[in-house]
Amino acid sequence: MDIEVLFESKGRFRVLRFLLKEGQANISRIVRETRLPHRLVKRHLEELVEKGLVIEKRYGRLKLYEVNLTDPRISATKRLIEELERLWSE
Template identity: 35%
Template sequence: MRTENEQSKNQENDLSVIDLFASKGKVKILYYLSQKEELNITQIIKLTHMNSTQVNGHLKFFVDNKIVKEKKFGRIKIYSLMTKYYRIRLLKTFFTHW
């Protein structure tokens, strides 16, 4: 039987999965990041046909939740999936086979 703390922790994970797939924009970004190893903001905007405000908002969500990592080279930011985590590798596999 799970403790109350474990149930609460599991509900938080469930919410993050719901948040992850809550918008088409987030799904598009995750899809393209799973297909390409690294993308910059301009590439993501072109591929997803979204505006920079939307893309930046979604990327901030992903970075804050350790789904995507951000590397900075001067003013250029490069984004990639954080594949060191098992769940992110599963997500990448999901998009690869979809």
């Protein structure tokens, strides 16, 4: 996934940003917190899992999603978002 692809979708960015802040969540919580349609969140999560940026964990019927903190792209993205938020809040 190119960096442009990650940031070209406001929805994909919101899902990833939420997971970076919260650590992990199920799809219902992500939908509620991002205020995006379920089908859109599901599609974004599938793309992020496919690219290795997000990990899907299953506990019976429950699926939890969390960012893949071992991926250097995630570390860099997290630092970038934190710095941009800091600058915008000044």
